[in-house]
Amino acid sequence: MGYLTKLFAYNEMATIPKLYECVISIPIGADGEIDYNFMESRIRELEESRIRELEESRIRELEAYLYEAGFDNCELSQSEAEALSLFKTGKIEWKHFKMGTLYDKLELKNKAFDKRRDTSTTPNEKFTIPLVNAKHGDNGIMYYGKSDIFDSSEMTIDIVQNGAIATGNVYAQPQRTGVLWDAYLIKAKTHNDTVNSLLFIACTIQKSIKSIFSYDKKATWNRVKHESIPLPVDLSGEIDYSLIETFVSAIKKKAIQSLKEFIAQEHNAYLSVTI
Numbered sequence: 001m002g003y004l005t006k007l008f009a010y011n012e013m014a015t016i017p018k019l020y021e022c023v024i025s026i027p028i029g030a031d032g033e034i035d036y037n038f039m040e041s042r043i044r045e046l047e048e049s050r051i052r053e054l055e056e057s058r059i060r061e062l063e064a065y066l067y068e069a070g071f072d073n074c075e076l077s078q079s080e081a082e083a084l085s086l087f088k089t090g091k092i093e094w095k096h097f098k099m100g101t102l103y104d105k106l107e108l109k110n111k112a113f114d115k116r117r118d119t120s121t122t123p124n125e126k127f128t129i130p131l132v133n134a135k136h137g138d139n140g141i142m143y144y145g146k147s148d149i150f151d152s153s154e155m156t157i158d159i160v161q162n163g164a165i166a167t168g169n170v171y172a173q174p175q176r177t178g179v180l181w182d183a184y185l186i187k188a189k190t191h192n193d194t195v196n197s198l199l200f201i202a203c204t205i206q207k208s209i210k211s212i213f214s215y216d217k218k219a220t221w222n223r224v225k226h227e228s229i230p231l232p233v234d235l236s237g238e239i240d241y242s243l244i245e246t247f248v249s250a251i252k253k254k255a256i257q258s259l260k261e262f263i264a265q266e267h268n269a270y271l272s273v274t275i
Helices: 002-007 016-021 036-069 078-089 195-209 241-274
Strands: 094-098 103-105 129-132 141-145 156-160 170-173 183-188 228-232
Touching: 036 241, 078 241, 129 170, 129 183, 156 195, 170 195, 195 228, 195 241, 228 241
Parallel strands: none
Antiparallel strands: 094 228, 103 183, 129 141, 156 170, 156 183
16 A cells, blocks of 8 residues: 555545545455465564564563662662561561651742742653642652742652541652642651662551551641651661661662563563564
């Protein structure tokens, strides 16, 4: 049909009488008849080749991402294996800490804004700041704002204070992030968080407060800061951030390894029915 598109244009319409006069080339068999079986087989081969290329491209992209993220090698170190074992066997001492002794709520100062004009549901060169709000899922982010309007900070934890479903949700926000409404950011005041400690502590906070707060009892900082969360401690009774760091690193490697194994199985299953 690509041949026909070259014959006709806006000023030379492809009318039915003209189409009847067109001649096209199609494959024929030894008997001189149109070889429909060959056409069917050829199209199937082309489609399988296209799917195979997409599968291989997806695997290459994943491998490139893992390499850049430092997870091309998912073999656990000795310390990571030991950390997993400690958590699995329960050989860890835990201690409860009040939220207000560990974190402060950030008082970000946004300029006056128009939500329709100054935010977007997708990030781009103009809308660069992720904005937390009463969002369930997607790491608590639904909108992106302009950096000259929305104040922001990095290495924070986002707590949703309002919403029928989202109240009490907690998300790690290592990237520079701002606040739209119905949520707030807290930042460590006694230590310097890493991405791994943010992930660990955010999960711990949500597990501790999610069932306490609701739409009728909002998870405001004035309430949350008085709640306590359990964290692993060392022999001196101090929070064992080193263990947290190592444990989360091990969990990441295990998760990535599972993903790689799943994709390999999926790819092998595909090959088994196409070869």
